[in-house]
Amino acid sequence: MLPVAQPGDDDAPRNDLSIDQGPQGALAADPPLHPTEDFLAELADHSARLESATPKEILAWAVERFAPRFSMATAFGPEGMTIIHMLSEVAPETPIFNLETGYQFKETLELRERVKDRYGIEVEFKYPVTTVEEYEAANNGPVYKTDPNRCCFARKLTVLHQAAKGLHAWASAIRRDQSPDRAKAPIVGWDKKFQLVKVSPLANWTKADVWKLILDNDIPYNPLHDQGYPSVGCWPCTRAVQLGEDERAGRWSGFQKTECGLHN
Numbered sequence: 001m002l003p004v005a006q007p008g009d010d011d012a013p014r015n016d017l018s019i020d021q022g023p024q025g026a027l028a029a030d031p032p033l034h035p036t037e038d039f040l041a042e043l044a045d046h047s048a049r050l051e052s053a054t055p056k057e058i059l060a061w062a063v064e065r066f067a068p069r070f071s072m073a074t075a076f077g078p079e080g081m082t083i084i085h086m087l088s089e090v091a092p093e094t095p096i097f098n099l100e101t102g103y104q105f106k107e108t109l110e111l112r113e114r115v116k117d118r119y120g121i122e123v124e125f126k127y128p129v130t131t132v133e134e135y136e137a138a139n140n141g142p143v144y145k146t147d148p149n150r151c152c153f154a155r156k157l158t159v160l161h162q163a164a165k166g167l168h169a170w171a172s173a174i175r176r177d178q179s180p181d182r183a184k185a186p187i188v189g190w191d192k193k194f195q196l197v198k199v200s201p202l203a204n205w206t207k208a209d210v211w212k213l214i215l216d217n218d219i220p221y222n223p224l225h226d227q228g229y230p231s232v233g234c235w236p237c238t239r240a241v242q243l244g245e246d247e248r249a250g251r252w253s254g255f256q257k258t259e260c261g262l263h264n
Contacts, residue, residue, distance in 0.1 A: 025195030028165045035190045047188040055201035056086045062199040063091040069168035072096045076111045078210050079173035085219045088119040100125040101155040102132035103234035107224050114220040126163045128155045144236045169197035176203050
């Protein structure tokens, strides 16, 4: 987990926010959920049982178990688009949000409008407290060039912690075969970083499974995927991948970083 800047620290990032030290996620919900030994055992049992379930069945279980305090954060990747498609059939009222860092590709922002047109689902933007211009002015230029961890912390993680407050659970679009960091992700588990239940309905799926569903159902997707971008994040920290590279190799290229901090 990234370090939290404390007031008075000489090296604290300027204009970056620390994570609120109060109750997080499901601990701040009404009623709260606590990761007791019995509850974690219950989640493990559900996770084991759902290993053989379809993603849609997993989502239906999550909605039944946790709605209306069940949500989804999406970056509009192919995996996220398949989950949005499934939720439109299972529980279209499920709140879905996107972290609008101010650095997203225009193709990503346009995809939000295509989701609204296709499914009638309006994905909510969650914004940092500062605009890109304010953030860069306070930090003498783009932070992503020298310290992408700090940039992700300020413009994604602090926003996501706030968005997660009061939820009991959320859907994750990760697949186990995407990277070593994700290889052991359970179907259902306790998200220690955000203090709520994480449901990963696509954990057992492959990239081929995802794209088959997209193509068979004409699900909208980001046109950048057709231009060599299997994983799309913020434009300054995303490049096309080369033949034979890991599908997340285009994220934060040149840095010892493979995740923004949401899933690791």
